[in-house]
Amino acid sequence: MVVYAGQGDPRRSIELLWRASVAEKRPGPKPGLSVDAIVDAAIEVADEQGMAFSMRAVGERLGRTAMALYTYVPGKNELVDLMYDRAMAELPASYPLDDGWRPAVTRWAHDMWEFYSRHPWMLQVSQARPVLGPHEFAVTEALAAILVTTGLPGRELRGIVGAVNYFVRGAAQTVSEARAAGGATGEGDEEWWYARSAVLLEIEPDLEKKFPMLHVLESDREPVDPELPYLENDAVKNFRSGLKVLLDGVEAAVAKS
């Protein structure tokens, strides 16, 4: 399920994201938890169980009930926003530009790729509206700082930033969700593919004739790295070659300007 960001009270959400709460002396028992503790616990749970984690599970990990979380966080949606932004703090704030923008963007993309495989649930948070948290800003700032050195105008840069983002996210989805789905059903990628395609070929024997261009696409395949699972092999190679094409496009834009 895709979780939509930011549906609650805007002020409360933004204040939580930027930790703008004033820690004044208050009556009542000492808080045994904190927003940070809850968000960290939730990220751990989500890393293990995926986006379909439950408030009860997060509470349990902290030795509390699910309802205890509602003292600190308005609801699950807001918690997801906080998790999303918090996780992004893992990423570098800037990249060296000694060799120009292209290696830097490549590094950025690879970091994002690995980041998404560490936190697959991130890919299920809706990208429709930005969470508007400090670390999400920082990640995009890092990419923008690289691309600004191309000298391209903002108009073009916005499209490029978007394209790079979409590409990385999409490519990461293909791999990390494949892994997650395999984990969920207990079967690896190979088994999944094998079972599926065997039945498919049995039911539709002249598949290759019906979709000849897909067959052409499958040609020219390099030997498979036995270290990696099947789908991952493909995905990694397609990621590299896709990114190359995309950056060639950027280079063309730079050359023209």
Place this chain on the structure above:
Amino acid sequence: MVVYAGQGDPRRSIELLWRASVAEKRPGPKPGLSVDAIVDAAIEVADEQGMAFSMRAVGERLGRTAMALYTYVPGKNELVDLMYDRAMAELPASYPLDDGWRPAVTRWAHDMWEFYSRHPWMLQVSQARPVLGPHEFAVTEALAAILVTTGLPGRELRGIVGAVNYFVRGAAQTVSEARAAGGATGEGDEEWWYARSAVLLEIEPDLEKKFPMLHVLESDREPVDPELPYLENDAVKNFRSGLKVLLDGVEAAVAKS
């Protein structure tokens, strides 16, 4: 929530997708429903209510209970697979190549874009593993048929097909989920942005100094088309300029080969 494809019995799923059931004479009451009727109804419901539609809602639309659907379809996951593939039947199977591959790919991308805005729930079906249905194949076949005419080898084409796909999907997500979220909360994009960014600037006044490159990115903005909502304006322009860069990259690859 992201719905993972293909977790059930592979044979049953594939047979349903390719409608490979043999319609033999069978005892028992005449079926009042059909897989097609259920899938169509489910698509209608999902178009209106989003991916979080319920089996009960689909049943109700057909004048049945939720459990009646389970006679035709193994579960909700499989139904989503069927919806996914069925919806893709709306898309063209081929594109004219009179003006070369570039206008054709552009058409393909725009068709996908519009398709996704018609069926926003499509973007929430996990892309990790292909559904392996006939229409999903046909859509990719159409794109492959265009790109094959570039003469590039399969190795490079796979990366390009992936990149174009990811890009279109990502760009469409930004818009159509924004619309969906607006519909869900009842507030439009403008209100959302306004409330959010007002609070943000109040809490963090020197945002521009903290993220100077993002500020550069926002510069050079063209006048807004008053016909379209705020976010959509941006998204459409970024879509066009991002696609342009991507296709420039393809052109560079073609020129080099």
Place this chain on the structure above:
DNA sequence: TGCGACTCCTTACAACGTAAAGTAACCTTG
């Protein structure tokens, strides 16, 4: 005519997010 396969319904259950209300701890004020 009856058997068995079939469609569809009712009922039921476990899991979910979270509303409501209660209990106990603690600071502030009289």
Place this chain on the structure above:
DNA sequence: CAAGGTTACTTTACGTTGTAAGGAGTCGCA
């Protein structure tokens, strides 16, 4: 120092979800 208000956290409960289980009625075939 006691009273009162505020807070942290729990228990209980509700509505919604996907779907398992079992039963009622319908039809083809022996």
